[in-house]
Amino acid sequence: MNELRQIMADTVEKLFSDQVTKDMKEAAETSVFPEKLWKAIAENGLLHVLVPENMGGVGGQFADAEVIARAVGRHAVPLPVVENILANYLLAQAGIEPPEGITVLAPVRIDEKLTLDKDCVTGTATRVPWGRKADHVVVVTDQGIALVRGGTYSITENQSIAAEPRDTLQFDNSAVVAAGEDPAGLTSFAVLALGAMMRSSQMAGAIEWILEASVQYANDRVQFGRPLGKFQAIQQNMAEMAGLAAASGAAALGAFQAADLAASGEIDGTFEAAAAKTRISEAAGVVASHAHQIHGAIGFTYEHDLHFRTRRLWSWRDEFGSDSYWADWIGGLVLEQEADNLWPWMTTRPT
């Protein structure tokens, strides 16, 4: 990790450790928006990590954004941080200066299409993270990328399994603030892959936290006169969980590094995003299961911290394309090629 990235990692770790309390996460589940934390995140430039310096951003790489996404997952930060990072990135790519306030993006589902016509957006986007709180929405259409102000569309509130806002936004000739053509082929599919990449890293972060909490619990909790961690049955499951955590971290970072290579035109990084989302979404279910098994009944309570991560895993693995969606996409990519080309192709992928 380079120096700049390390500084960013330390900054977000400190910020989230200090401010993301259990009370905050609980309150967020009843729609209380943590304004102070959001302000601190914005002031630290985290939302502008992927915006070039000449547009008032940090000019960071995707690998820098990975540090933030990982920490958001690790601390179960109940805010649209990665969504806003992506929205600002898309705007910057389209030559539009990102606005202040909360900006999210839509659509987040591959089967939904919105249209941009005569500077107006029309269509319905479901399950938009924090749609209700957005000051602006970045709408990705086949006709280009549009920035729409809040209040110009109707909102139906909905939520994820982790009680994060996932709202339906209905645009009916909503006037855009600005619109730009996507310069780098940022189609709705490409945006879906970027979202999948973000969710991959968030899941890897949540899994990291879950592993540490489970190790801690196994060492602290005594039954039959010994800490749980001394029982081989427990050790075997914990080791499996650790392997999945390691694979998740490696896959997530790989996707962001590939995105950096893609940004410089060297490769198309969709495969790495797809592989990360597939691999980590598969791991998520097993990790959640082992973590709850070791924590016993206390981990099944609302009182305990564990569910803030496990419920997010169950939610995030479905979003921006589930593992089933992305595995099928990878399978299609591979089946288009000759079987004997599998290995030569694999060795062209970045590691």
Added chain:
Amino acid sequence: MQYFNFDPYSLPPEAEALRQEVRDFLLTELADYPAVLRSRSWAGLDPDFSRKMGEKGWIGMTWPKQYGGGERSFFERYALLEEVLAYGAPVGSHWIADRQSGPTILRFGTEEQCHRILPGIIKGESFFCIGMSEPDSGSDLASIRTKAEKVDGGYLINGTKVWTTGAHHCDWMIALVRTSPPSENRHAGMSQFLINLKQTKGLTIDPIKNLAGEKHFNMVVFEDFFVPEEDRIGAEGDGWQQVTAELAFERSGPERYMSSIQLLIELIREAKMDPSRRAQEQIGRLIAHLATLRRMSISVAGKLESQSNPALEASVVKDLGAIYEQDMPEIAHRYGRGEASLTAASDFEQVRAYITQAAVSFSLRGGTREILRGIIARGLGLR
């Protein structure tokens, strides 16, 4: 808290250049090599092929030039290993010598041993097997009972080694034996010896047929078998520490997730002919695993290159690799509607038959799943 380190590495240009060279060689050499034989992976034996690899300078390629090695990087070696595994080359004859026996001699052996032994390995003419397991000592390696008793000019060895892959065609074994009786420190009192398998007096090698009918592994019995003093590797009593280092080499390579790749290739070939595309998603899942394992495995190679200890991370990759490789025949079975058989008409069913039978050993050989997970649990601070 970070328990493991899987820092990413990119293979350097010289490794990619070597990859192409190796691939071109294999495409020519193995042009007519059948899929089912490729699926034997690094268990496939062909001394002639090993000699050709030796001529190319592709055995012992990271070792010092003074012993005939190539002084090339671990990344170059890694690229070479990937290629021979990907194409199912019959590398089994020299595999163990190249992977762990040579490095053990290089690290702990004497100058004389290096000069005497390593050039033959490098030429692809001197083959090794591993003398660790015993009838009563599997996962509990420290409980071995084979012993070496000091006599004039050397040692007399008595005891039995088992599951010794390749002993019947190898020239040497590196055996872990007791040089002092067991004491409170279970890991004390063991030493490693070079066993000359061509020296027949006091040595019996009996092949053991595996469940697929193959004769890969053996029972090796020592009865007053004489080993000269100069064939002890390292100091008396340092055996455990040396064998731990050897196991890190044994567990750290790409063969821990690539030995079933032929089945994946045949599954893709089969699925391409199937308009229903029933296997598409499952293939995608396997590819996602393959890509992730490869990234992690290259990270382990990076640790070898930077001289740091890969033991813990290697255990993680081996455990994940075995799960992936054992899932593969099950996935192929759920997809397939024919009958797996070594005498089937299709490559897919032949390879499926081979891998289905072989895969159960993948979480046994080189350290069982349970042992690896014990190592990982220790890395987590649970033991």
